[in-house]
Amino acid sequence: MSDEKQELKDRVMAELENVTDPELGVDIVNLGLIYEIQLDEKDNVTVIMTLTSMGCPLAGTIVGDIKKALSELQEIQEIGEVEVDIVFTPPWDKSMMSRYAKLALGVADN
Template sequence: MSTDTTENSTTESLRDKVINAIKTVYDPEIPVDVYELGLIYEISTYPVNNVYILMTLTSPACPAAETIPAEVEQKVKAIEGIGDVKVELTFDPPFTQDMMSEAAKLELGFM
């Protein structure tokens, strides 16, 4: 049982590292990171520290559509010990302001 606890805490710390890396990526038009904007739908970690991220953009016509997912992948790959990183882009469900954290809404003047 202690092995499971160790694995869970290791997975959690890896997940925290991934989230912290993602929080360094900003939409160039909005002064809020993509995590707080609610653009990250899923973060999954797998054995040998492989990471899968499902994300969206504020709109399909986002001018940074090429750069934001690539930057997310690059930042996560830079974490020591990370294996493979796959970032998948989806527009289902479409982004809405309701997906933003309270901190993001406050920063953007929606609260």
């Protein structure tokens, strides 16, 4: 991957740190919900992510918040279309959270 593509992925990830899980109050990056950022040749973005539970009632809200967070990068034509793929393999667990998220939620760091 080129340095330019990696920098763009890093900018996408930085924007995703502004998206908060409405139930937990911690951003989706620190929660460990983002599995991968894919960029195609036209810089269309696919965010591959999971949720803390399969039955998460706020999945639509989180997807909408992701698209809104990345809309600024779209407006300045750094990225193209945004797609969000929600997967449940591997399943999310608390070990995927950053130290920050664990501290914010009072989860023991095992």
